[in-house]
Amino acid sequence: xxxxxxxxxxxxxxxxxxxxxxxxxxxxxxxxxxxxxxxxxxxxxxxxxxxxxxxxxxxxxxxxxxxxxxxxxxxxxxxxxxxxxxxxxxxxxxxxxxxxxxxxxxxxxxxxxxxxxxxxxxxxxxxxxxxxxxxxxxxxxxxxxxxxxxxxxxxxxxxxxxxxxxxxxxxxxxxxxxxxxxxxxxxxxxxxxxxxxxxxxxxxxxxxxxxxxxxxxxxxxxxxxxxxxxxxxxxxxxxxxxxxxxxxxxxxxxxxxxxxxxxxxxxxxxxxxxxxxxxxxxxxxxxx
Amino acid sequence: xxxxxxxxxxxxxxxxxxxxxxxxxxxxxxxxxxxxxxxxxxxxxxxxxxxxxxxxxxxxxxxxxxxxxxxxxxxxxxxxxxxxxxxxxxxxxxxxxxxxxxxxxxxxxxxxxxxxxxxxxxxxxxxxxxxxxxxxxxxxxxxxxxxxxxxxxxxxxxxxxxxxxxxxxxxxxxxxxxxxxxxxxxxxxxxxxxxxxxxxxxxxxxxxxxxxxxxxxxxxxxxxxxxxxxxxxxxxxxxxxxxxxxxxxxxxxxxxxxxxxxxxxxxxxxxxxxxxxxxxxxxxxxxxxxxxxxxxxxxxxxxxxxxxxxxxxxxxxxxxxxxxxxxxxxxxxxxxxxxxxxxxxxxxxxxxxxxxxxxxxxxxxxxxxxxxxxxxxxxxxxxxxxxxxxxxxxxxxxxxxxxxxxxxxxxxxxxxxxxxxxxxxxxxxxxxxxxxxxxxxxxxxxxxxxxxxxxxxxxxxxxxxxxxxxxxxxxxxxxxxxxxxxxxxxxxxxxxxxxxxxxxxxxxxxxxxxxxxxxxxxxxxxxxxxxxxxxxxxxxxxxxxxxxxxxxxxxxxxxxxxxxxxxxxxxxxxxxxxxxxxxxxxxxxxxxxxxxxxxxxxxxx
Numbered sequence: 080x081x082x083x084x085x086x087x088x089x090x091x092x093x094x095x096x097x098x099x100x101x102x103x104x105x106x107x108x109x110x111x112x113x114x115x116x117x118x119x120x121x122x123x124x125x126x127x128x129x130x131x132x133x134x135x136x137x138x139x140x141x142x143x144x145x146x147x148x149x150x151x152x153x154x155x156x157x158x159x160x161x162x163x164x165x166x167x168x169x170x171x172x173x174x175x176x177x178x179x180x181x182x183x184x185x186x187x188x189x190x191x192x193x194x195x196x197x198x199x200x201x202x203x204x205x206x207x208x209x210x211x212x213x214x215x216x217x218x219x220x221x222x223x224x225x226x227x228x229x230x231x232x233x234x235x236x237x238x239x240x241x242x243x244x245x246x247x248x249x250x251x252x253x254x255x256x257x258x259x260x261x262x263x264x265x266x267x268x269x270x271x272x273x274x275x276x277x278x279x280x281x282x283x284x285x286x287x288x289x290x291x292x293x294x295x296x297x298x299x300x301x302x303x304x305x306x307x308x309x310x311x312x313x314x315x316x317x318x319x320x321x322x323x324x325x326x327x328x329x330x331x332x333x334x335x336x337x338x339x340x341x342x343x344x345x346x347x348x349x350x351x352x353x354x355x356x357x358x359x360x361x362x363x364x365x366x367x
Numbered sequence: 368x369x370x371x372x373x374x375x376x377x378x379x380x381x382x383x384x385x386x387x388x389x390x391x392x393x394x395x396x397x398x399x400x401x402x403x404x405x406x407x408x409x410x411x412x413x414x415x416x417x418x419x420x421x422x423x424x425x426x427x428x429x430x431x432x433x434x435x436x437x438x439x440x441x442x443x444x445x446x447x448x449x450x451x452x453x454x455x456x457x458x459x460x461x462x463x464x465x466x467x468x469x470x471x472x473x474x475x476x477x478x479x480x481x482x483x484x485x486x487x488x489x490x491x492x493x494x495x496x497x498x499x500x501x502x503x504x505x506x507x508x509x510x511x512x513x514x515x516x517x518x519x520x521x522x523x524x525x526x527x528x529x530x531x532x533x534x535x536x537x538x539x540x541x542x543x544x545x546x547x548x549x550x551x552x553x554x555x556x557x558x559x560x561x562x563x564x565x566x567x568x569x570x571x572x573x574x575x576x577x578x579x580x581x582x583x584x585x586x587x588x589x590x591x592x593x594x595x596x597x598x599x600x601x602x603x604x605x606x607x608x609x610x611x612x613x614x615x616x617x618x619x620x621x622x623x624x625x626x627x628x629x630x631x632x633x634x635x636x637x638x639x640x641x642x643x644x645x646x647x648x649x650x651x652x653x654x655x656x657x658x659x660x661x662x663x664x665x666x667x668x669x670x671x672x673x674x675x676x677x678x679x680x681x682x683x684x685x686x687x688x689x690x691x692x693x694x695x696x697x698x699x700x701x702x703x704x705x706x707x708x709x710x711x712x713x714x715x716x717x718x719x720x721x722x723x724x725x726x727x728x729x730x731x732x733x734x735x736x737x738x739x740x741x742x743x744x745x746x747x748x749x750x751x752x753x754x755x756x757x758x759x760x761x762x763x764x765x766x767x768x769x770x771x772x773x774x775x776x777x778x779x780x781x782x783x784x785x786x787x788x789x790x791x792x793x794x795x796x797x798x799x800x801x802x803x804x805x806x807x808x809x810x811x812x813x814x815x816x817x818x819x820x821x822x823x824x825x826x827x828x829x830x831x832x833x834x835x836x837x838x839x840x841x842x843x844x845x846x847x848x849x850x851x852x853x854x855x856x857x858x859x860x861x862x863x864x865x866x867x868x869x870x871x872x873x874x875x876x877x878x879x880x881x882x883x884x885x886x887x888x889x890x891x892x893x894x895x896x897x898x899x900x901x902x903x904x905x906x907x908x909x910x911x912x913x914x915x916x917x918x919x920x921x922x923x924x925x926x927x928x929x930x931x932x933x934x935x936x937x938x939x940x941x942x943x944x945x946x947x948x949x950x951x952x953x954x955x956x957x958x959x960x961x962x963x964x965x966x967x968x969x970x971x972x
Contacts, residue, residue, distance in 0.1 A: 127637065130555075133618040191637070196522040196552045234498050249410055253399060260410050273496075276503045335498055343504040350511035354518035361523060362553040365530075366573040367580070 097219070099171035107172075108179035119186045128189035130197070130363070138187040142180055143356060146204070149177050150349055174215060181208050196362055200355035207349045214341035225334040228327060237328045241272070244321040251317055254310045259299060263314060266292035270321075272328055279333050280340070289325055293318035370395055370421060371469045372405055375480040394420040395477070397459060398432075405479065411460035419466075421475045425451050427466055451475060525549045530569075530576070556636035563639070572635070582958075585629040592958040593950050603661040604653040629958075632948075647671070647941040650948075672940045673930040681884035681919045684708075692879050699922075704915040708876040710860050713908040713918070716741050725768050733767050743902040753893025758882050761785045771856065773846065774798065783850070788872040792847060799842045803835035847872065884919050888945040 094100075115138065122134040129135050152173045156166055184204055192198045232240075245267050252263040269288035273279065293315055300311035372395065374386040395404035400414040407416065413435045420428045428448050429437055436443045438458040449455050449466055457464040462479055469476040496502070504510075526549040550569050558566050565571050572580045586592065595601060632649060633642040655670040667677040682694035687708030697703035716722055723740055737745050746764040747756045759765075762785060771783040773795070781798060784790045851857055851873045862876040895905075903909055905920040929940040949958065 127634070129634070129637065131634075137618060191556055193554070193556055194552075195554055197555055199518075199522065199552075238497065252410055253408065257413060264410050273502065279503075332498060336500065336503065339500050340504070343500060343507055343510075346507045347510040347514050351514035351518050354515045355522060358518065358523035362526065363555065365527065365576045366553060366569055367578060 094167075096167050096170040096174065097215070099167055104168075104172040104175040108175035111176070112179045112182040115183050115186055128186075129191065130187050130189060132189075135187055135189060138183050139360075142184045142187055143360065145176060145180055145183070146352065146356060149173055149180070150353065153346070174211070177208055177211055180204065196355060196358050200352060200359040203348055203352040203355050207345055207352055210341045210344040210348065214345060217337045217341065221334050221337050225331065225338075228330045228334065230327075232327075234331070237324070237331065240324055241270075241321065241328070244317055244324065245270075247317050248314065248321070251310065251314045254307075255314065256307070259296060259311065259314075262292050262295055263318075266318060270325065272325065273332055274329065276336070276340075279329070279336050287322065287325060289318055290322045293322055369469075369471070369474045370419075370477060371471070371474055372477045372479065375478055377480075394418055397464075405477070407459060407462050407479075409460045409462070412462070416459055419477065422448065424468065424473050427451060427475055429457065521549070522552055526553055554636065557638055559635060559637075559642040560639040562635065562642070579628070580630050580635075582629045585633075586958065589958070593952070593955045594958045595948050595950060596955060598956065600661060600664075601653070604657055604664070606652055606656070606660065643943065645939070645941045645943055650942040650946075669942075671932070672942075672944075673926055673932045676922060678922050679885055679919060681917055682881060682886055683917065684879045684881060687877050687879045694881065699917070699919065703917050705881075705917050707880055707914060708862060708878040709880065709914050710862065711914040713911040713914075713916075715912070717743075717909050722768075729767060736767075743906075743908065747902070749892045752891070754889065754891045755882055756892065758880055765860075769856070769859065773850075783856075788851075788875065791850070792843070792872060795843045795846050796839070799839035799846075800836070802842075803839040806835050807832055851875075884917075889947070890945065 118134060119128065119138075122128075122132075130139055152169060155169050184201060188198075188201055192201070248263055248267060252260055255263070266288045271288075296311055296315040296318060300308050300315055303311055370390045370392065372388045372390065374388075376384045376386070378384060390404060396415060396418050397403060397405040397407055397412075398414050398416040399407060399409065399412045403415060413432060415432045416435050417429060417431045417437050420430070422428055426448060428446070429439065429444075430446045431437045431444070436445060437447070438444075439447050439449065440455050449457075451466050451468045455466065457466070461481055463482045465478045467476045467478070468474070529549055551567070553569075554566070572584050574581065574584055596604075632644050634644070635642050651670045654666070655668060655675075657664055657666060657668050669676050678698050678700045680696040680698040681703070683697045683703045683705050684692070684707045685695050685705075686693070687706055718740070726734060726737055726739065726741070729737070746759060749755065750757055761769075766782075766785070771785060772780045773783055774781040781794075783794060849855055857875065861878070905924050906918040908918055911918060928938050929944070931938070931940045
């Protein structure tokens with residue numbers, strides 16, 4: 080069972096928002112999309128498929144209402160209830176009906192695009208939906224990696240451990256020569272838990288001050304007098320422990336970033352979409 | 368002299384603990400190294416950072432070691448002499464150090480207090496800052512509002528405000544320009560090329576906000592556009608909504624998409640290819656099963672060119688003498704024969720030996736126009752648009768061979784006028800009278816006066832004169848009889864309706880040649896002359912021995928190419944390929960969709 084879960088990456092042992100009620104809303108979304116496609120092919124629209132035909136208006140109205148409903152998740156999720164319209168059911172419907180919007184709204188356009196507010200609204204909608212897909216992907220894959228990486232540590236544990244190592248470093252560095260003290264001080268001072276956004280997502284910390292300091296002191300210890308070797312090795316060992324802890328912490332930050340970043344596109348762009356959608360609807364009837 | 372060092376530690380509740388050490392010497396070393404007199408445990412403190420030497424009861428010297436520095440009253444110094452009563456503050460790393468005279472006279476008191484955390488902890492930011500998106504992206508809520516406002520202002524508020532602002536002629540310039548620019552973001556698609564000049568002027572069609580483009584707006588330019596037919600006839604022809612059409616019809620009604628507007632058929636903002644719909648269904652709605660709804664119609668039901676379109680019914684001349692000229696539409700199914708008053712065998716002209724021999728007798732410059740034998744284009748030319756064939760003119764197309772010359776001398780050929788029998792008589796009379804006059808003048812010397820002639824000579828002269836004029840009349844009559852006789856030059860092509868003469872002239876049948884056999888359709892000959900297609904591909908002239916033959920091709924000839932039923936080559940075969948919707952007949956009323964709509968609302972639905 081555990082192997083199965085691991086390989087699929089999906090938490091199938093319990094019912095999540097994706098497989099809620101045996102993929103009920105996936106089925107609903109597929110049926111809705113299929114009906115819309117068949118209607119598009121069969122509808123007698125004069126003179127070409129277009130947002131302004133009776134079928135175009137119908138698809139547009141349904142899509143606009145759907146967008147408003149999808150955005151209500153932001154309000155709905157702040158109020159916990161259970162049962163038929165549990166948050167899980169709501170989220171499941173949000174995901175699948177939101178994806179079906181890609182079909183409905185595309186058919187609404189009649190495949191007519193241009194550099195105008197109408198296509199702007201469509202483009203923003205596509206961005207919102209695609210960012211949602213990204214979010215679903217990370218929701219399905221990241222949490223497992225994240226708990227593996229955390230190894231039962233809380234975030235506070237990680238920070239406390241780093242602080243403790245810093246204290247140890249300061250004490251252990253007391254007997255060292257000033258130039259090595261500077262190395263240790265720099266390593267402590269320049270510890271950046273949180274690299275830049277892109278570096279964080281890429282998962283590489285090329286310039287970790289702690290790792291660099293550990294390398295330097297290990298080399299120094301190899302060449303030092305027997306008398307100075309012990310304190311240097313002691314400091315090096317602490318630096319290496321800290322380096323490993325930093326790696327784990329940064330991985331944790333990366334995981335948390337992946338889980339949140341898409342929302343920083345999904346939410347603001349959906350508000351931009353709301354404005355563009357309003358402008359789209361008003362403009363087409365203003366110049367009817 | 369001695370030195371007393373006191374480490375001060377402040378406890379919660381204001382308690383202070385002091386840990387004193389007394390040195391019986393004049394100087395103490397300060398540093399991180401354990402063998403320093405004053406041990407300062409912090410990495411910012413050097414191993415052997417500084418030395419304090421008491422110089423007198425009231426003075427001490429502070430010396431930093433090597434590259435180290437000490438901060439005295441805020442200034443970084445290497446070496447400084449300090450008065451013990453000055454109250455100066457010395458800082459080394461996180462430690463605050465003060466000097467003063469000790470209670471024990473002559474001694475120096477050094478008080479040391481740790482005033483900062485041993486080392487600033489750079490990573491002691493709060494957990495939230497580290498493990499959230501802070502610093503990576505602006506706040507979701509803030510950016511949502513910024514984007515929402517930005518789009519609402521640029522794409523909604525600005526166009527609306529500027530729509531009304533720019534309307535005011537008092538504020539041209541910037542407002543109007545901005546209105547144009549922002550309005551363009553509302554443009555749903557590029558305009559038809561015929562309306563391209565209106566792209567920047569939305570209000571020329573969209574007169575009132577939130578009101579559909581009115582027919583009046585269209586008709587303000589297209590003022591002499593004619594309707595398709597009589598509104599009541601069209602009303603009768605329109606089908607009731609039924610079956611699968613009920614839902615769309617109800618929706619159109621619910622969404623107030625009125626039918627029978629200009630905009631019901633002419634969709635703008637769908638690209639440059641035009642607002643003229645080519646959807647055959649628009650026509651078929653009424654013309655399929657037309658006779659069942661509109662029983663008075665003379666039109667045949669049509670639903671598809673390839674499968675359900677009647678055989679062509681060309682406009683046939685049955686009586687060339689009818690005045691005004693009239694034609695009758697007769698289906699090619701009935702193999703109509705035409706009586707256009709002209710005798711013309713196409714087969715003869717296209718391949719007969721006699722025609723070839725005749726061509727050989729023509730002067731070289733004339734012959735160059737025809738070549739060795741005649742073909743269609745020698746007589747039939749298309750008009751400037753390449754659409755229809757120009758009418759045949761006798762003088763231009765026939766007279767090179769069918770000459771109307773009646774007399775020729777070395778330097779002159781006399782031709783009869785074509786088409787004017789009375790003129791023919793006058794020309795001949797003039798010609799023969801001139802001949803007689805010349806004869807008489809040649810007989811009389813100019814110098815001789817009439818009265819000088821003898822009576823006999825005068826009598827002879829009178830006889831001669833009478834004879835000459837009688838001959839002239841006789842020649843004229845003979846010539847006319849010959850020209851108009853059964854074998855005469857006219858009768859080669861024309862019928863003689865009435866052999867009884869009027870002023871000695873026969874009545875010839877008028878010739879009524881048709882230039883537009885299918886007047887309700889438009890056809891372009893030039894467009895069709897491609898590939899292997901020649902005139903005779905469609906018009907079977909080579910085998911036509913009589914001008915009674917109607918050489919219009921059957922619809923099956925068109926369908927060889929124009930057949931867009933499934934699987935066939937899709938050459939345009941919709942209604943508008945050949946027909947127009949807006950009638951050009953001046954008897955059809957002017958376009959007035961509103962009139963029909965009001966008829967509809969009071970009519971049968």
